[in-house]
Amino acid sequence: MQQRQDYWFRPAAPHTDLAWQQSADGWLRLAVTLDGTTRSGRSSALDPDTAPARDWYDVTSVPPGGSGPEFFSDRIHRLNDMATQGVAANDNPHEDTRGLEAVPVEGLRYGLPPGFPATMGVSRSRDGILLDIPLSTPRGEDLHVMGLGEKTGSLDKRGRTWVMWNCDEPVHSPEKSALYQAHPVVYLWTPGGTVTLFIDTMATVWFDVGEAEPGRLLIEIYDNRFDCYLRTDESLPEAVESYSALTGRIPLPPEWALGFQQCRYSYFPEERVLEVAQRFREEKVPCDVLYLDIHYMDGYRVFTWDHRRFPEPDRMVQGLRDQGFRVVTIVDPGVKTDVDYPVFASGLEKKAFLTRPGGELYVGKVWPGDAAFPDFSRPATREWWARWHKTLFDAGVAGIWNDMNEPADFTGDEMLRVNFTVPDDLVAYNEGEPVSFGRVHNEYANGMNRATRDAFLQYRPEERGFVLTRSGGTGVQRYAAIWTGDNHSWWEHLAMMVPMFLNVGLSGAPFVGGDAGGFQLNADAELYRRWIAAAAFTPFFRAHSALDTRDHEPWSFGPEALETARRFIGIRYRIMPYLYTLFEEASRRGTPVMRPLLWEFPQDPRVASRADSFLLGEALLVAPVREPGVQERSVYLPAGVWYDFWSGERIDVPRQPDGSGTVVVGHAPLDRIPLYLRGGYILPHEGLRQHTGEAGDGVLRLLIAPDAEGRAQGTFYGDAGEGFGYCSGRFWRGTFSWDGTDLRAISGEGESGEDLRWTSLVTAVCSGASGELNPEESSLLDLSHRESPLPLPWN
Numbered sequence: 001m002q003q004r005q006d007y008w009f010r011p012a013a014p015h016t017d018l019a020w021q022q023s024a025d026g027w028l029r030l031a032v033t034l035d036g037t038t039r040s041g042r043s044s045a046l047d048p049d050t051a052p053a054r055d056w057y058d059v060t061s062v063p064p065g066g067s068g069p070e071f072f073s074d075r076i077h078r079l080n081d082m083a084t085q086g087v088a089a090n091d092n093p094h095e096d097t098r099g100l101e102a103v104p105v106e107g108l109r110y111g112l113p114p115g116f117p118a119t120m121g122v123s124r125s126r127d128g129i130l131l132d133i134p135l136s137t138p139r140g141e142d143l144h145v146m147g148l149g150e151k152t153g154s155l156d157k158r159g160r161t162w163v164m165w166n167c168d169e170p171v172h173s174p175e176k177s178a179l180y181q182a183h184p185v186v187y188l189w190t191p192g193g194t195v196t197l198f199i200d201t202m203a204t205v206w207f208d209v210g211e212a213e214p215g216r217l218l219i220e221i222y223d224n225r226f227d228c229y230l231r232t233d234e235s236l237p238e239a240v241e242s243y244s245a246l247t248g249r250i251p252l253p254p255e256w257a258l259g260f261q262q263c264r265y266s267y268f269p270e271e272r273v274l275e276v277a278q279r280f281r282e283e284k285v286p287c288d289v290l291y292l293d294i295h296y297m298d299g300y301r302v303f304t305w306d307h308r309r310f311p312e313p314d315r316m317v318q319g320l321r322d323q324g325f326r327v328v329t330i331v332d333p334g335v336k337t338d339v340d341y342p343v344f345a346s347g348l349e350k351k352a353f354l355t356r357p358g359g360e361l362y363v364g365k366v367w368p369g370d371a372a373f374p375d376f377s378r379p380a381t382r383e384w385w386a387r388w389h390k391t392l393f394d395a396g397v398a399g400i401w402n403d404m405n406e407p408a409d410f411t412g413d414e415m416l417r418v419n420f421t422v423p424d425d426l427v428a429y430n431e432g433e434p435v436s437f438g439r440v441h442n443e444y445a446n447g448m449n450r451a452t453r454d455a456f457l458q459y460r461p462e463e464r465g466f467v468l469t470r471s472g473g474t475g476v477q478r479y480a481a482i483w484t485g486d487n488h489s490w491w492e493h494l495a496m497m498v499p500m501f502l503n504v505g506l507s508g509a510p511f512v513g514g515d516a517g518g519f520q521l522n523a524d525a526e527l528y529r530r531w532i533a534a535a536a537f538t539p540f541f542r543a544h545s546a547l548d549t550r551d552h553e554p555w556s557f558g559p560e561a562l563e564t565a566r567r568f569i570g571i572r573y574r575i576m577p578y579l580y581t582l583f584e585e586a587s588r589r590g591t592p593v594m595r596p597l598l599w600e601f602p603q604d605p606r607v608a609s610r611a612d613s614f615l616l617g618e619a620l621l622v623a624p625v626r627e628p629g630v631q632e633r634s635v636y637l638p639a640g641v642w643y644d645f646w647s648g649e650r651i652d653v654p655r656q657p658d659g660s661g662t663v664v665v666g667h668a669p670l671d672r673i674p675l676y677l678r679g680g681y682i683l684p685h686e687g688l689r690q691h692t693g694e695a696g697d698g699v700l701r702l703l704i705a706p707d708a709e710g711r712a713q714g715t716f717y718g719d720a721g722e723g724f725g726y727c728s729g730r731f732w733r734g735t736f737s738w739d740g741t742d743l744r745a746i747s748g749e750g751e752s753g754e755d756l757r758w759t760s761l762v763t764a765v766c767s768g769a770s771g772e773l774n775p776e777e778s779s780l781l782d783l784s785h786r787e788s789p790l791p792l793p794w795n
Contacts, residue, residue: 001163001165001167001178001204001418001419001424001438001441002127002128002203002204002222002424002438004078004206004220005125005126005127005128005220006078006101006103007103007104007125007126008103008104008105008106008107008123008124008125008130009106009107009123009124009125010071010106010107010108010123010124011107011108011122011123011124011129014036015034015035015036016032016033016034016035016124017031017032017033017034018030018031018032018061018108018122019031019059019060019061020059020060020061020062020063020064021056021057021058021059021060021064022056022057022064022065023054023055023056023057024054024055024056024057025054025055025242025245026231026232026233026242027054027229027230027231027242027246028063028064028113028229028230028231029056029227029228029229029230030063030120030122030227030228030230031059031227032129032221032225032226032227032228033224033225034124034128034129034224034225035224037224037225038433043200043201043202043226043440043443043473043474043475044202044443044446044447044450044473044475045200045202045247045473045474045475046200046246046247046248046475047245047246047247047248047249047475047478049248050245050246050248051246062110063110063111063112063113063120064113065113065114066110066111066112066113067110067111068108068109068110068111069108069109069110069122070108070109071106071107071108071109072106072107072108072109072121073104073105073106074104074105074106074121075102075103075104075105076102076103076105076132076212076213076216076218077100077101077102077103077212077213078100078101078103078208078212079099079100079101079161079211079212100212105121105123105130105132106123107121107122107123107124107130107132108121108122108123109121109122109132110122112230114138115193115195115232116195116230116232117133117134117135117136117137117138117143117188117195118134118138119132119133119134120132120133121133127222127224128220128221128222128223128224129220129221129226130218130219130220130221131217131218131219131221131228132216132217132218133197133216133217133219134215134216134217135158135188135209135210135214135215135216135217136215137190141190141192142190143158143188143189143190143195144156144158144188144189144190144608144609145157145158145186145187145188145189145209145210145217146186146187146189146236146502146503146506146596147183147185147186147187147503147506147507148162148164148183148184148185148186148207148503148507149181149182149183149185149503149504149507149509150179150180150181150183150482150484150485150500150503150504151177151179151500151503152172152173152174152175152176152177152179152496152500153174153499154499154609154611155499155502155503155596155609155610155611156608156609157186157207157209157503158209158210159209159210159211159214160177160209160211161177161206161207161208161209161211161212162177162206162207162209163177163178163204163205163206163207163418164178164182164183164184164199164204164205164206164207164442165178165182165204165418165441165442166178166179166180166181166182166406166421166441166442166444166445166471166472166473167179167180167406167408167417167418167420167421168180168404168406168408168417168420168421169417169485170417170485170486170520171488172485172486172487172488172493172496178417178418179484179485180406180470180471180472180484180485181471181472181473181476181482181484181504181509182202182205182442182472182473182474183473183474183504183507183508183509184198184199184201184205184207184474185197185198185199185243185474185507185508186207186209186217187236187239187240187506188217189236189598189608191602191603191605191608192234193232193233193234193235194232194233194234194235194236194238194239195230195231195232195239196229196230196231196232196233196239196242196243197217197219197228197229197230198228198229198230198243198246198247198474199219199221199226199227199228199229200226200227200228200229200474201221201223201226201227202223202439202440202441202442202443202446202473202474203221203222203223203226203438203439203440203441203442204221204222204223204438204441205219205220205221205222206218206219206220207219208220223439224439229246235602236506236598236599236602237591237599240506240508240590240591240592241589241590241591243508243590244477244508244589244590245590247474247475247477247508248475248477248478248508249477249478249508249586249587249588249589249590250477250478250481250509250510250511250583250586250587251464251465251478251587252464252583252584252587252726253464253466253481253511253583253587254463254464254465254466254721254722255576255580255692255721255722256288256289256326256398256466256691256692256693256721256722257288257289257399257466257481258541258576258579258580258583258692259286259287259288259289259541259572259573259576259691259692260285260286260287260288260289260536260541260542260543260569260572260573261287261288261289261290261291261328261540261541261542261543262276262280262287262289262290262291262542262543262553263290263291263293263515263542263543263544263545264291264293264544264545264552265293265294265519265544265545265546265547266292266293266294266295266296266547267290267291267292267293268292268295268296268306268309268310269308269309269310270309270310270311270316273290273292273316273320274316274319274320276290276553277290277320277323277325278323279553279555280325281323281324281690283554283555283562283566284566284690285554285555285562285565285566285569286569286570286572286573286688286689286690286691287325287569287690287691288324288325288326288691288692288693289325289326289327289328289398289399289542290320290325290326290327290328291327291328291329291330291401291542291544292327292328292329292330293330294330294332294367295309296309296310296313296329296330299336299368300332300336300366300367300368301335301336301338301341301343301368302331302332302333302334302335302343302388303331303343303388303389303391303392304343304391305391305395313395313396314394314395314396317395317396317397318396321396321398324690324691324692324693324694325691326398326399326466327396327397327398327399328397328398328399328400328401328466328468329392329397329399329400329401330401330402330403331389331392331400331401331402331403331452332366332367332402332403332404332405333373333374333376333402333404333405333407333444333448334364334365334366334367334368334371334372334373334404334407334409335347335353335368335371335372335373335374336368336369336370336371337361337363337369337370337371337372343388344372346384347372347374347381347384348361348372350380350381350384351378351380352374352375352378352380352381352384352385353372353373353374353375354372354373354374354375354422354426354427354428354437355375355426355427356425356426356427357425357426357427359427362422362423362426364409364410364411364412364422365409365410365411366404366408366409366410367404373407373409373422374448375428375429376444376446376447376448376450376451377428377429377430377431377440377443377444377447378429378431379431381429381447381451382447382450382451382454383451383454385448385451385452385455386451386452386454386455386458387455387458389452389455389456389459390455390459393455393459393460398463398466399465399466399467399468400452400455400466400467400468401468401469402445402448402449402452402467402468402469402470402471402480403469403470404470405444405445405448405449405469405470405471406421406444406445406470406471407421407422407444407445407471408420408421409421409422421441422437423437424436424437424438424441425437425438428440442473443473444471445469445470445471445472445473445476446472446473446475446476446479448469449467449469449472449476449479449480450478450479452467452479452480453465453467453478453479453480462723462724463722463723464722464723464724466481467479467480467481468480468481468482468483468540469481469482469483470482470483470485472509474507474508475508476509477508477509477510477511481511481512481513481539481540482504482509482511482512482513482540483512483513483514483515483540483542483544484497484500484501484504484512484513484514484515485514485519486515486519486520486546487514487515487518487519487520488518488519488520488521489517489518489519489520489521489522489523489527489549490518490521491527491626491627491628493514493518494518494527494530494531494534494624494626495612495624495626495627497514497534497535497538497624498534498611498612498613498614498624499611500514501513501514501538501539501594501614502592502594502595502596502611502614505539505592505593505594505595506592506596508590510539510583510586510590510591510592510593510594511539511540511583511586511593512538512539512540512594513535513538513539513540513541513542514535514538514540515542515543515544515545516531516532516535516541516542516543516544517531517532517543517544517545517552518531518545519544519545519546520546520549521546521549522549522550522552523552523557524557525557525558525560525561526628526629526670527628528552528557528561528565529557529560529561529564529565529670529671530624530625530626530670530673532554532564532565532568532569533564533568533624533625533672533673534622534624534625534673536568536569536571536572537572537594537614537616537620537622538594539583539593539594541572554566554569560670560671563671564670564671567671567672567778570688571779571781573688573689573690573692574685574686574687574688574781575620575683575684575685575781576685576686576689576692577684577685577686577700577716577718578617578619578620578683578684578685579593579616580717580718580721581617581684581715581716581717581718582616582617584717584733585715585717593616593617594614594615594616595614595615595616595617596610596611596614596615597610597613597614597615597621597636597638598610599615600615600618600638601638601639601661603659604638604639604659604660604661605658605659605660606636606660606661607636607638610636612624612626612636613635613636613674618678618681619677619678619681619682619683619705619714620645620675620676620677620678620683621635621637621642621675621676621678622673622674622675623635623666623673623674623675623676624673625668625673625674630668631667631668631669631670632665632666632667632668633665633666633668633674634663634664634665634666635663635664635665635666635674635676636661636662636663637651637653637661637662637663637664637676638653638660638661639653639654639655639656639659639660639661640653640661640678640679640680640707640708641653641678641679641680641705641706641707641708641768642676642677642678642679643676643677643678643679643705643766643768643780644675644676645675645676645677645779645780646667646672646675646773646778646779646780647773648766648767648768648769648773648780648783649768650679650766650767650768650769651664651676652708675779677703677705677766677780678705679705679706679707679708679712680705680706680707680711680712680713681705681712681713681714682702682703682704682705682712682713682714682736682738683702683703683705683714684700684701684702684703684714684716684736685701685702685703685781686699686700686701686758687699687701692721695757696757698757698758698759698760699758699759699760699761699762700758700760700761700762700792701762701763701764701781701785702714702736702743702761702762702763702764702788703763703764703766703780703781703783704738704743704763704764704765704766705766706738706740706765706766709740710739710740711737711738711739711740712737712738713735713736713737713738714735714736715733715734715735715736716732716733716734716735716736717731717732717733718731718732718753718756718757718758718794719731719732719755719756720755720756721757725755728751729750729751729752730750730751730752730753730754730755731749731750731752731753731755732748732749732750732752732753732756732793732794733748733749733750734746734747734748734749734750734793735747738765742790743763743788743789743790744790745790745793748793748794750794752794753792753793753794753795754794756794758792759792759795760787760792761787761788761790761791761792762785762786762787762788763785763786763788764780764783764784764785764786766780766783
């Protein structure tokens, strides 16, 4: 990882080239080239499908609509601690007991166009560029800062320094900044508008978000060729949609990937896997996916099977498929250096591995021992890697789980985890323009995930495919879903889940989740119940636990915990039509599935930094219980009409003069968490299925939650749930509308609904009366539904 510099000077030709451009769709771009760098291409962050079609106006020396540049000389402060790599921490740690060290800075200051922060300072050092931006608007409004991908801490990232550097960090404590993902994008948000700032590089980037200098955003970019993108939008949803159009959106996942997934490090041998599968079906806990961790391999060699533990993997996988389970296998990038091992031998022949500057093979260590690392920045390597997936696909494997792809290297520094990786000075092919590996470190996992996605296109062309990754950089969402790595069975990590997932979603990667129940250490029954209840409403839903932990399956914590898991996993399956609709919107517009309250209520001053609850789409507010021994919790409800999901009670929240709502007491016995259905919305749902391969009862249910005027509406999308028929019009997308008396279907799109599994339509209207639910009705989903006079619009 590039160390921070302590001297910044004025950028000037010919050693620094700064060029401004503006695109037809509203982006400003500052292209930076240092010391005559001749790299012609841009990183893999940009969506290759849209980037060629984006029109850019002529290059200028001044931001279009702005002014400057003007020379400036200044001193900025930096904190002297290990986490932020302060410049004087070792030299004289007591020079200033506040932990601050002054750093001299000279540079050029540009005036930015209206709508942006007033100025941007640009300075350079030996190895990079410093951007200096005020954290206020021209009207003096404070900016809330969101984005930056997978980070600890709160929703608003102000007051901390964050580094973009992918690393295998097993302890996600609050002071840790470098984790598994690098997304160098921030949203400078006010209720009146949003500024997006994105650094297109896969090298080291430091964001000091008002920590050392409270009113300034200081960004250090250690690359000799990068682009800085800026734009303004009237709202956060518009900003995220624009950013996702730039960097790409998720492919529409197969429906089964939205179901519950069970994992352990590791399930083996075959008998243990089959035992877990049978128990799920016996206990009537819905589940779609079982995982095989590294112990399915022969000596941890990727693309092999241990035939002592799994004598006939194709037979086992088919048997699980017959019960409704898909199998997902782990794949690591480290390839055992064994000349009798075909993967390694063929990789050597094709020059597929990373090398040292002198051309010799780099050998590190991971699970199989001595290992070589594929250079995924080489197209031939990606093709070679994709072909090896055939050994897994031939056995019937349905999904691939890419792990250790920061890449982790056991020969690195076990204590300083940013160095627990391959050396920066290795040579990366970089699509034909070789660079030191440190320049493209954060791109490594993107290349691996891209190769895996190519494998599905090659060997499973009729299936959408499912790739899960631990690591990635900007653009990773085009290839893989994200899980946030090796968390702990700590209440603090249950609480951290919400702001972390929200910021990953805002950073363009909406298919995100974590290890429910915690991966490391042991959950107790209370923690497991609270975690599984909250995680059931996150985009990616998997339970996972580490080697040498107790069993963490739903039945492992006693009958009451089992019933809680059955309830909340069951709710997820019952609202699958709603969840699938949200994912289709995410694939089309980049909209997060899991959203902060400010997404829907930007004028409410009490939600700007709130992340103790979240919205699943527009209609459901979820309030996790984040500490032990709690039977109720306060829940903030924005102004409007809300319905308690468990009691059916209607809650009318008046709008206060400042635009805020109110706090209510959410009852939270151990078998439930506070949930609220938003008035004015229609929630599509269905009967319970044990897995998404079941046909179900064929009945689409619409739960209507009237607003203050008695009206409601809700979008709906449906297709076959797998395959690409939707690309040729075999889907239905539309809006159901309720005027207080009648239900209508409007704005229908799609040529055919022949692949949809529902054959009839029923409705229920929330009345909001106290005691509305009878003892047989455990939630609003159990209200008595009546056959609708409106026929299914796709029939």
